[in-house]
Amino acid sequence: xxxxxxxxxxxxxxxxxxxxxxxxxxxxxxxxxxxxxxxxxxxxxxxxxxxxxxxxxxxxxxxxxxxxxxxxxxxxxxxxxxxxxxxxxxxxxxxxxxxxxxxxxxxxxxxxxxxxxxxxxxxxxxxxxxxxxxxxxxxxxxxxxxxxxxxxxxxxxxxxxxxxxxxxxxxxxxxxxxxxxxxxxxxxxxxxxxxxxxxxxxxxxxxxxxxxxxxxxxxxxxxxxxxxxxxxxxxxxxxxxxxxxxxxxxxxxxxxxxxxxxxxxxxxxxxxxxxxxxxxxxxxxxxxxxxxxxxxxxxxxxxxxxxxxxxxxxxxxxxxxxxxxxxxxxxxxxxxxxxxxxxxxxxxxxxxxxxxxxxxxxxxxxxxxxxxxxxxxxxxxxxxxxxxxxxxxxxxxxxxxxxxxxxxxxxxxxxxxxxxx
Numbered sequence: 001x002x003x004x005x006x007x008x009x010x011x012x013x014x015x016x017x018x019x020x021x022x023x024x025x026x027x028x029x030x031x032x033x034x035x036x037x038x039x040x041x042x043x044x045x046x047x048x049x050x051x052x053x054x055x056x057x058x059x060x061x062x063x064x065x066x067x068x069x070x071x072x073x074x075x076x077x078x079x080x081x082x083x084x085x086x087x088x089x090x091x092x093x094x095x096x097x098x099x100x101x102x103x104x105x106x107x108x109x110x111x112x113x114x115x116x117x118x119x120x121x122x123x124x125x126x127x128x129x130x131x132x133x134x135x136x137x138x139x140x141x142x143x144x145x146x147x148x149x150x151x152x153x154x155x156x157x158x159x160x161x162x163x164x165x166x167x168x169x170x171x172x173x174x175x176x177x178x179x180x181x182x183x184x185x186x187x188x189x190x191x192x193x194x195x196x197x198x199x200x201x202x203x204x205x206x207x208x209x210x211x212x213x214x215x216x217x218x219x220x221x222x223x224x225x226x227x228x229x230x231x232x233x234x235x236x237x238x239x240x241x242x243x244x245x246x247x248x249x250x251x252x253x254x255x256x257x258x259x260x261x262x263x264x265x266x267x268x269x270x271x272x273x274x275x276x277x278x279x280x281x282x283x284x285x286x287x288x289x290x291x292x293x294x295x296x297x298x299x300x301x302x303x304x305x306x307x308x309x310x311x312x313x314x315x316x317x318x319x320x321x322x323x324x325x326x327x328x329x330x331x332x333x334x335x336x337x338x339x340x341x342x343x344x345x346x347x348x349x350x351x352x353x354x355x356x357x358x359x360x361x362x363x364x365x366x367x368x369x370x371x372x373x374x375x376x377x378x379x380x381x382x383x384x385x386x387x388x389x390x391x392x393x394x395x396x397x398x399x400x401x402x403x404x405x406x407x408x409x410x411x412x413x414x415x416x417x418x419x420x421x
Contacts, residue, residue: 028051291318
């Protein structure tokens with residue numbers, strides 16, 4: 001999306017061939033951005049993006065199909081709000097259940113003409129560009145990197161300074177990528193521990209950049225849990241992004257006793273990606289995990305990794321409580337209910353208490369507390385991959401519909417087979 005905003009040519013290498021970034025690319029093409037794709041033997045994609053710049057985008061002739069990608073829909077809505085074009089953004093049945101009111105309200109406060117379905121709460125979203133935007137000072141009621149990013153990217157076209165105040169610091173990939181592209185973004189600590197204030201002046205331009213994508217920690221965590229819970233495992237994952245605002249799942253596994261070793265390159269070359277994302281090679285070995293308490297702040301910082309962490313908790317000694325996990329109800333599925341139902345079907349003991357998940361451990365390191373069975377993945381890629389790892393660890397086969405894994409990790413089952421063998 002940032003390459004599409006910048007006038008000129010950008011190259012993005014080592015990108016996942018997943019469906020979500022593909023949805024983003026197609027939406028940009030609908031706005032008049034040229035996108036060429038090259039796929040290597042490992043399934044990684046290089047995108048060559050040729051853009052006239054956001055100021056020269058064209059109004060698409062059809063609805064922009066965001067597929068299953070909430071990231072695409074929410075962030076692109078903010079960008080289009082600051083442009084001169086008009087567009088309707090929609091997606092699949094799952095995406096149509098994802099809330100968008102949290103971006104519609106603040107964008108309207110900036111002066112944008114944005115409308116959504118079902119009382120402005122659900123997709124599709126229609127944006128009429130060309131409005132004069134004025135920066136706002138906004139405190140999201142629920143910390144969200146997507147909301148923050150949508151407002152910052154709309155704020156590039158606004159008069160004044162856009163300020164986002166977060167009670168818990170969310171992933172800062174957008175801020176890093178903006179800085180790498182010549183945009184001044186200031187970040188400071190907030191009034192309470194762990195809070196942060198992001199400030200960015202409007203009327204700044206995004207410049208083109210060639211960069212490579214770091215290994216996705218949300219995908220890596222599946223293998224970290226598999227390696228820690230399996231009785232005879234040693235896995236090394238190379239070039240994983242260990243951004244401080246994104247690595248909470250790694251730190252939670254370490255707190256549970258996972259034997260994870262980080263090795264960072266000593267030389268400057270390879271220490272970070274082109275936009276300043278820190279990298280590390282991660283080696284995980286068979287471990288004895290102990291239960292911990294996961295706070296609401298932990299959930300906000302590791303929201304995408306909670307399903308696989310639930311499986312780690314099922315394999316740990318003791319009872320793990322995951323607090324304040326209500327936001328999981330609004331992902332690709334109701335992950336709160338889906339994880340409880342699925343893991344209970346497979347022999348774990350999981351209960352829901354309000355917005356908390358309580359997981360009684362007891363599966364030993366061979367996963368023998370997990371029995372086989374049929375789990376419902378609910379067309380949710382993270383549930384499907386979690387149940388696949390449960391099958392790797394359990395005493396009997398696990399059956400589920402795994403097609404949705406391609407949304408974020410199209411080579412997941414190929415990698416799983418390499419490890420299983």
